[in-house]
Every structure is written in C-alpha cells, then in structure tokens.
Amino acid sequence: AQTVTQSQPEMSVQEAETVTLSCTYDTSESDYYLFWYKQPPSRQMILVIRQEAYKQQNATENRFSVNFQKAAKSFSLKISDSQLGDAAMYFCAYGEGPGANSKLTFGKGITLSVRP
Amino acid sequence: EAQVTQNPRYLITVTGKKLTVTCSQNMNHEYMSWYRQDPGLGLRQIYYSMNVEVTDKGDVPEGYKVSRKEKRNFPLILESPSPNQTSLYFCASSLLGGALGGPGELFFGEGSRLTVL
Numbered sequence A: 001a002q003t004v005t006q007s008q009p010e011m012s013v014q015e016a017e018t019v020t021l022s023c024t025y026d027t028s029e030s031d032y033y034l035f036w037y038k039q040p041p042s043r044q045m046i047l048v049i050r051q052e053a054y055k056q057q058n059a060t061e062n063r064f065s066v067n068f069q070k071a072a073k074s075f076s077l078k079i080s081d082s083q084l085g086d087a088a089m090y091f092c093a094y095g096e097g098p099g100a101n102s103k104l105t106f107g108k109g110i111t112l113s114v115r116p
Numbered sequence B: 001e002a003q004v005t006q007n008p009r010y011l012i013t014v015t016g017k018k019l020t021v022t023c024s025q026n027m028n029h030e031y032m033s034w035y036r037q038d039p040g041l042g043l044r045q046i047y048y049s050m051n052v053e054v055t056d057k058g059d060v061p062e063g064y065k066v067s068r069k070e071k072r073n074f075p076l077i078l079e080s081p082s083p084n085q086t087s088l089y090f091c092a093s094s095l096l097g098g099a100l101g102g103p104g105e106l107f108f109g110e111g112s113r114l115t116v117l
Helices: none
Strands: A003-005 A010-014 A019-021 A024-026 A032-039 A046-052 A064-069 A074-079 A088-096 A104-106 A110-115 B004-007 B010-013 B019-025 B031-038 B042-051 B054-057 B076-078 B087-094 B112-116
Touching: A003 A088, A003 A104, A010 A019, A019 A110, A024 A074, A032 A064, A032 A074, A046 A064, A046 A074, A074 A088, A088 B042, A104 B042, B004 B087, B010 B019, B019 B031, B019 B087, B019 B112
Parallel strands: A010 A110, B010 B112
Antiparallel strands: A003 A024, A019 A074, A032 A046, A032 A088, A064 A074, A088 A104, A088 A110, B004 B019, B019 B076, B031 B042, B031 B087, B042 B054, B087 B112
C-alpha cells in the first residue's frame, strides 16, 4: 500500500521568510500524482499545488513551489515570502493515475505557524 | 458557485442512534468520496463512488454505509454510531480521471464535526 510520511509535526517561520515542508512517499507505481493541501483554521481543504510524476519540471504556483525528487520519492513544498495567512495545517497527498479510484492517500499533516 | 455542501456541520449524538451526514455537489462530478480526519492520522478514506450506483470501500469502512442514487448526492450513514467514530468528516468530489487523466482535483466540503457520546 502507498504511504505518505510527513515527519515534522510542526514548523514555524518568520513573516516574509522562506520555509520548506518535507514529504516522502512510498509507491511501486510509475504513474502518479502528488498534491499539497492547506487546511486553515476554518477547516476547509484547499489545493495548493499539484505535481504529475511524469513531469520533470517542478510545479510552481505564485509563492508556492515544490522540489520533486522522483528517485528519492521526496516531494517538499517551499513557501516564499511567508504571510500570516499561510498559517495552517498542510497535508501532502498521493494519488494514482487513470483508472484508479481517485483516492488520495494523505500524510499526517504539519502545522505551520507564521511569526509576525 | 461550485461547491460541495455537507450537513450537519456539527452534531453531538449518543451511541447507537442512527445518523446520516448528507453531501451534495453541484459540479456534475462523477467521483465522490468520504474521508475522516483524526489528530495525528491525517485524512483516511471511508468510501468512494465512481458513479451512480457504484460504490466501494476505502481504507476505514467499518461502521459506515453509503449510497449513490443520484449523481449529486452521496450520504454517509452511521447505522449504530460508537465513540470511536467521533471525528471530523469530509465529503469530496472530482471529475473522474481529472483533466490531465490522473486523479482530478478533489473539491472538499467544509467538514462535519461529529461527536458520539
């Protein structure tokens, strides 16, 4: 079974600084997708960024970017110019390719706090 | 507005009293799923549905039932709730296969906080 590991339960960053959240996963598949979801105190799950395993180029979305290392099965999220609104729980998630049930396997999450 | 709507948002009930958490989406998504979120465990899939009348178990289906009689609705049923089902529940939907052929972006409801005494 696929597993997703987020080993750091909590992290803190100074406003305007850069922070990297770590995620590793385990799979025997070659075709899969990786996601980072943000869960603010409102509990709403918000998609931050998505990466296709077949793409070598790392995904970016404004201040959010990933470092995808397929051989190492590593998928870290970098948040640049951190803002107070970035404070939330962040979940790394794994999903498989076409034909799969679209199920996402989530990590346990990491709580990010932003210091003003 | 595209959304997934869950009700109730908060519920306190007692052991054994049947309850249903409703989920409805207005995006014509084929795929719908239920997850539960527990501290230190992340989100775990309970059941999913690929289309009307097609449902299957996720990772933690024990104690739950679902039905998919209409494309837009996917209720979660707890026939005899127990305290270990106290949790935060999320319904989610997506296009089957997604725009890029992989799992589509999951759109989540706002969550239902269930407490079973």
